[in-house]
Amino acid sequence: MEILIRDSAEIGCILGAKIIARVIREKPDAVLGLATGRTPLLLYQELIRLHRDEGLDFSRVTTFNLDEYIGLAGTHVQSYRYFMRENFFRHINIDPQRTHVPDGTAANLHAECRGYEQRILDAGGIDIQLLGLGRNGHIGFNEPTGSLRSRTWIKILSEQTLRDNSAVFGSFDAMPKHALTMGIGTILDARRCLLLAFGPAKVRAVEHMVEGPLAAICPGSALQLHPRATVILDENSSAGLHYADHYRWIDSQKLDWQRNG
Numbered sequence: 001m002e003i004l005i006r007d008s009a010e011i012g013c014i015l016g017a018k019i020i021a022r023v024i025r026e027k028p029d030a031v032l033g034l035a036t037g038r039t040p041l042l043l044y045q046e047l048i049r050l051h052r053d054e055g056l057d058f059s060r061v062t063t064f065n066l067d068e069y070i071g072l073a074g075t076h077v078q079s080y081r082y083f084m085r086e087n088f089f090r091h092i093n094i095d096p097q098r099t100h101v102p103d104g105t106a107a108n109l110h111a112e113c114r115g116y117e118q119r120i121l122d123a124g125g126i127d128i129q130l131l132g133l134g135r136n137g138h139i140g141f142n143e144p145t146g147s148l149r150s151r152t153w154i155k156i157l158s159e160q161t162l163r164d165n166s167a168v169f170g171s172f173d174a175m176p177k178h179a180l181t182m183g184i185g186t187i188l189d190a191r192r193c194l195l196l197a198f199g200p201a202k203v204r205a206v207e208h209m210v211e212g213p214l215a216a217i218c219p220g221s222a223l224q225l226h227p228r229a230t231v232i233l234d235e236n237s238s239a240g241l242h243y244a245d246h247y248r249w250i251d252s253q254k255l256d257w258q259r260n261g
């Protein structure tokens with residue numbers, strides 16, 4: 001796991017956007033795995049800026065989002081499909097047909113999960129998977145104790161996640177309690193993973209993900225198995241790490257070709 005600690009979430013997001021932009025420049029038909037939540041918003045804004053000011057071309061890019069609430073159509077303002085359209089897709093030159101988000105209204109949700117896996121395979125697999133981290137260590141909507149080898153599946157959201165995300169729904173009761181999400185096995189199949197975690201609320205989850213045991217109780221810790229996982233943190237989210245000086249040292253000694261962005 002490559003740990004990059006930056007002074008602020010903004011600087012971390014700009015670095016994350018640079019990493020993704022480089023993937024697209026090297027492979028114009030790249031397949032991106034995308035995430036929702038507050039964390040990647042600035043990263044999307046930076047990618048939009050790179051598109052507008054520096055001609056970053058999304059015309060041949062394909063995307064697969066991690067997850068979607070069950071029961072919310074893509075027109076619902078709290079759906080992740082809507083989030084992606086408003087915060088990213090409508091600002092860049094991506095072909096909407098190439099953007100994939102699990103369908104939380106599918107009549108047969110199990111078939112939707114199988115079909116989603118197949119569509120990822122048919123696209124040639126994911127080149128880089130963007131991830132956030134839940135306060136309880138979840139990635140996508142893979143909540144604690146979910147199988148580390150899971151494929152796209154239906155998950156019940158934890159009370160912690162419902163509390164954390166319910167503000168935008170107005171109330172806990174108004175929020176869907178179930179979601180479709182790529183499994184942890186699906187995420188680990190991406191050729192590269194890029195996880196962002198910022199702010200003091202993520203300290204414990206970051207500590208377990210990076211330095212704790214590989215354990216289903218912290219789904220993010222599965223990234224310890226990934227051959228090419230980059231984690232971008234800020235001063236706040238990295239405050240609980242015991243080996244922060246080591247990560248900074250490694251970062252400072254990189255050869256030019258090993259540097260990101």
Ligand code: GLP
Pocket residue numbers: 035036037038039040066067131132133134135139140141161165
């Ligand atoms: C949500 C999403 C995750 C996201 C996480 C953190 O529930 N399903 O993909 O990474 O929770 O959200 P935030 O970035 O808002 O802290």
